[in-house]
Amino acid sequence: MRFRFFVWVAFILGGITVSKLLDKFIFNTKFHFNTLMFSIGIILLPLSFYISSKTGKLLKRFGKEGNVPRFQTNKLIREGIYSCMRHPMHLGLMLMPFSIAFLMNSISYMLIIVPVTAILMFVLIKTIEEPEAIKKFGDEYIKYMKEVPMFNLSLSCLKKLFQ
Numbered sequence: 001m002r003f004r005f006f007v008w009v010a011f012i013l014g015g016i017t018v019s020k021l022l023d024k025f026i027f028n029t030k031f032h033f034n035t036l037m038f039s040i041g042i043i044l045l046p047l048s049f050y051i052s053s054k055t056g057k058l059l060k061r062f063g064k065e066g067n068v069p070r071f072q073t074n075k076l077i078r079e080g081i082y083s084c085m086r087h088p089m090h091l092g093l094m095l096m097p098f099s100i101a102f103l104m105n106s107i108s109y110m111l112i113i114v115p116v117t118a119i120l121m122f123v124l125i126k127t128i129e130e131p132e133a134i135k136k137f138g139d140e141y142i143k144y145m146k147e148v149p150m151f152n153l154s155l156s157c158l159k160k161l162f163q
Contacts, residue, residue: 004124008093011120012100015113019101022108034105041102044095051092051161055081059089076137076144084157086150087125094118125150 058080063073081088097117101109133141 019109044099048095055089
């Protein structure tokens, strides 16, 4: 878990550095303050933290039976937001690069880093997270995968995030 966190932080910081260089030398843009872009970033960043935090608390509260180590679960949650989306915490994490792009007012971050981050996250979910869940929960998770999409941006599902 800690390794994944540090990879995420390194990717965000690396993306900021790369995008600043790309904006300066390739896109030839200067970082000027844009109130609208900055305002969108100011709204998205706490929203990102809120979604990730809320879904993490749901995992902590309902995903454990007995004595389970911190950041681990042993019970599959299918209630609340998890009834319509398998990875709502990752949705929150995916909003973070968007918010950074808006806060930085960076075209290269939006056009390059955000899509690369989304693709990387999708690959990590498919190659690490879901195989671990299948190993842990077996057929129950396979059935869950068939019934509930990885991400669901429908209004009815998103409402569950804020209940």
